[in-house]
Amino acid sequence: MALPPRQSSMRRPWDLSPWEGDLEAYREDLYAGMAFGMHDMRAFAGEWLEELLRVGYYGMEESLGLPLKQQSGEFFSPPRSLPIYGDAFPARVGDVGQIVWLKLDGPRSPERGYREISVSDEPLRTDAAILAGLTALEGRSLDLGALHEVLARVLPLRGESFFERWTRTLEDRHTREELQSTLQDLRHHQSLDYALMLLRYHSPGFDDLAIEERADLIAETCSHINEFLEVLHKLMTFLEHGKPKRRGPAATKVAARDVKAAVLRDVDGLSNRQIAEVLCMNLPADFLIKGDHPRVRKMVRRGRSALVAALGEGGWRDQAQAMKDEAERWHSRSEIQRRAELEAEALRVPYEEVLKHLEERQTSRARGERGMREGVPL
Numbered sequence: 001m002a003l004p005p006r007q008s009s010m011r012r013p014w015d016l017s018p019w020e021g022d023l024e025a026y027r028e029d030l031y032a033g034m035a036f037g038m039h040d041m042r043a044f045a046g047e048w049l050e051e052l053l054r055v056g057y058y059g060m061e062e063s064l065g066l067p068l069k070q071q072s073g074e075f076f077s078p079p080r081s082l083p084i085y086g087d088a089f090p091a092r093v094g095d096v097g098q099i100v101w102l103k104l105d106g107p108r109s110p111e112r113g114y115r116e117i118s119v120s121d122e123p124l125r126t127d128a129a130i131l132a133g134l135t136a137l138e139g140r141s142l143d144l145g146a147l148h149e150v151l152a153r154v155l156p157l158r159g160e161s162f163f164e165r166w167t168r169t170l171e172d173r174h175t176r177e178e179l180q181s182t183l184q185d186l187r188h189h190q191s192l193d194y195a196l197m198l199l200r201y202h203s204p205g206f207d208d209l210a211i212e213e214r215a216d217l218i219a220e221t222c223s224h225i226n227e228f229l230e231v232l233h234k235l236m237t238f239l240e241h242g243k244p245k246r247r248g249p250a251a252t253k254v255a256a257r258d259v260k261a262a263v264l265r266d267v268d269g270l271s272n273r274q275i276a277e278v279l280c281m282n283l284p285a286d287f288l289i290k291g292d293h294p295r296v297r298k299m300v301r302r303g304r305s306a307l308v309a310a311l312g313e314g315g316w317r318d319q320a321q322a323m324k325d326e327a328e329r330w331h332s333r334s335e336i337q338r339r340a341e342l343e344a345e346a347l348r349v350p351y352e353e354v355l356k357h358l359e360e361r362q363t364s365r366a367r368g369e370r371g372m373r374e375g376v377p378l
Helices: 023-032 041-055 125-138 144-151 162-171 177-186 189-202 211-241 251-266 272-278 294-311 313-332 335-347 351-374
Strands: 088-093 098-103 118-120
Touching: 023 041, 041 125, 125 189, 125 211, 144 211, 162 189, 189 211, 251 272, 251 294, 251 313, 272 294, 294 313, 335 351
Parallel strands: none
Antiparallel strands: 088 098, 098 118
């Protein structure tokens, strides 16, 4: 898909009226809200992306190791983070020691005559936007049950990544079979490494914590990522398909079921009754008399129409044949070759490496079993 063309770098938005080249005035208006005057979503997104690039990620104040915050009362202006701007001091409050910034040069009180001390724990808007974008790109929904099982065995040490531990675990001949299966189910070590990066950056002493505490922090971070991705998906789905005061349609689920029915017919060659069994659908009451399943028949027709609309008649015909050929190749492989291919696809590692490890493990296991039968210690 082609990206929208960028505007010429010679024509900058703040060069136009009413800003007349004043970048700071333009930024003030951008933070105050310009959606009312923007009719192009892509252009509006581009303006904010340019601003995020200008500002960057403030994150932590490195000399203090403390998070920077939005100045109180300046939510609708460019970020002037504490303590870089203003006379501000950090304080830990609450049972968990949350950091807030006490700003000593707050607004003046007309009644009392002095400047108020204001408290800020609001994250910088730009930091929140960058973190949201990174999480949408790097985050993946993870099975938290499988994650807890993996963290008990595959928790990175100081300076290590999940990818390194993951690879080492898969190479270990003594790794339990059930853990390998869990690693395959979990799949996305990339998302775990992203969560690990966030924790190491925002909590500089993370690697010095006890193993159980580190594991809990990673699990909770992944839980929050799951929630964020779910809410983001709901918002995008609503914007695309939502109706006022109605739940979102199940069109995607219906389409997926219809396409599955068409694939079972055109690729697997199943009958309507067999398709109904695969999709866990009841047979109609008059099936023994008429031998027809109208619901499945309609599903196959709708699914095939969707596939043809997307690929064209020739395209769907070629795809169906390719799927048949792939199935034939798959069934011609040995059990260990199939397992190696599944692991390689799940973990995104070379098939040959996985196959080699599985064959070595199989040989070692066979040698051990033979030694036990013959009473020969290994």
